Amino acid sequence: MKCYLCKLEGKDTDAVASCIVCGMGVCMNHVVREEVDQWEGGYPFPATKLKKTIPRMLCMPCYNALQEGKK
Ligand SMILES: [Zn+2]
Ligand SMILES: [Zn+2]
Numbered sequence: 001m002k003c004y005l006c007k008l009e010g011k012d013t014d015a016v017a018s019c020i021v022c023g024m025g026v027c028m029n030h031v032v033r034e035e036v037d038q039w040e041g042g043y044p045f046p047a048t049k050l051k052k053t054i055p056r057m058l059c060m061p062c063y064n065a066l067q068e069g070k071k
Pocket of ligand 2: 019020021022023024058059060061062063
């Protein structure tokens with residue numbers, strides 16, 4: 001899989017992860033790895049039942065959208 005965001009810039013970079021929200025492939029430069037203990041909406045797991053934090057791989061557009069949603 002190739003990084004979708006790099007592809008938009010005309011580059012051809014291998015993806016290291018895929019966004020858990022939209023599923024797009026992202027490279028190291030474009031991935032956002034965030035460990036959060038609560039996630040509104042409970043996606044992809046019922047977040048309210050989790051005691052440990054879990055890392056989530058997000059693409060930048062989804063991460064930005066999430067940050068917007070927190071304001
Ligand atoms: Zn990229
Ligand atoms: Zn995404």
